[in-house]
Amino acid sequence: MPDDTGARTTVTQRAIDEIKTRIAMGELAPGQRLPTERDLAADLGLSRSSMREAIRALTVMGVLEARHGAGIYVTQLKPGDLLDTFGVVAEISRGDTLLHLVQVRKILEPAAAAAAAARIDEEGLIRLRAEMTAMERGTTAEEIVGHDLEFHRIITEAAGNPVLAAILGGLNSRTFRARVWRGYREEGVFPRTFREHDEIYRSLIERDPDGARIATAVHIGAVEEWARRQKDDEE
Amino acid sequence: MPDDTGARTTVTQRAIDEIKTRIAMGELAPGQRLPTERDLAADLGLSRSSMREAIRALTVMGVLEARHGAGIYVTQLKPGDLLDTFGVVAEISRGDTLLHLVQVRKILEPAAAAAAAARIDEEGLIRLRAEMTAMERGTTAEEIVGHDLEFHRIITEAAGNPVLAAILGGLNSRTFRARVWRGYREEGVFPRTFREHDEIYRSLIERDPDGARIATAVHIGAVEEWARRQKDDEE
DNA sequence: GGACGGTAAGTGGTCGTACCAATTTCTCAA
């Protein structure tokens, strides 16, 4: 029995692929506005309900953006747009996967820091310093986590690779970071964190890529240890 | 003016967050079956249409899986499940982003190869060898790309970190790889690729992490060069 | 004539119902 060409799939999936292809082919440019849901549905030959599901899927992928009352637009297709789903992994994972996430970060972030050492500008260094003092003065866990997060974000941004920054952004989701800090609370490791941040900061000032790489590896090594213990506790 | 608590968002988004939270909290375990779309909609207090969109979103994220006629299930929540959207970036990107993607791969894959050198088993080495010869004998581009892809996949799997493997899997989407090879066609760089693969392979046999790391970095450096030229051509 | 404000048109978001298609479960006969 010959297979009907393009049959064994749902209409919604076909619509998703169609739009995605049009974007990949350049027929739909970043920022461009798409036709109405109703028109799109008519053009692709499916109901508005199904079309909406396709749009929802593409929205989650970070390819499209729907603005209530205004229309549907192609995103800028920046890595950050396409990779923000990434954070879900960090939110949901635990045990082994948590450890694996940190280990990937341990590979990427030192490399990012090394690149940042050669590229970060004066303003970036000032903002880093500000985050460090703000974090030290912070009182609530919420606050401290925020500054910690921002410290690392500035460095990864300075590395000049948006894909790298987006991935590390996902690995460092807020909920994940909060969990780590919660676990630390009782052990009083805050001073060590401050010292490690300072170590990284100084390497950046001195434009010392290898120093930044090593300091960052050490810093994340501590988190890795935590994840390892966390995993053991679950068993 | 007091803000209505939990108001300024769509019902669908609320449903997405609700389900996601239930999974993160462990109320919904991997592989578990969920209630009917109709029941879920009733429980969460929204229409079936909106509920379906929420489910579609979670499906794209790799958190849920809907089987026609059978029901809705939580996936195994393996990194591979949650990260297969990752490939979209590689499919759609071009120019600068293409270069950035390769650069991230240049950071991750050498590390993966180094880890694999210490962990890969006899069977893995045999499969690697098989892919190498199959690739050398390949005639169509399709075929060669397939074996090339598989060669790298085996190594990243052997590294023992599913998150790492999933990310690299996304970075190495088939369509992306095909584009690279298409660009190479005229230059006759096949021999060099074979030689580089062999270099990596021998380092793995010798259980030489640093050798594997370096050989892989060199190999991907070549791809980076291609991406750089590709980017320049677009301008 | 130009700025302002309100109204109407456009468009995504939600709802409800009906029906189709794949799967699972049940039933009954061989």
Place this chain on the structure above:
DNA sequence: TTGAGAAATTGGTACGACCACTTACCGTCC
């Protein structure tokens, strides 16, 4: 006991109606 077919279950699709937010238009007032 077993196996084939019927029935119930459940996700997939299609309409049609209405709501909520944006944008654009148009008339009024300064």
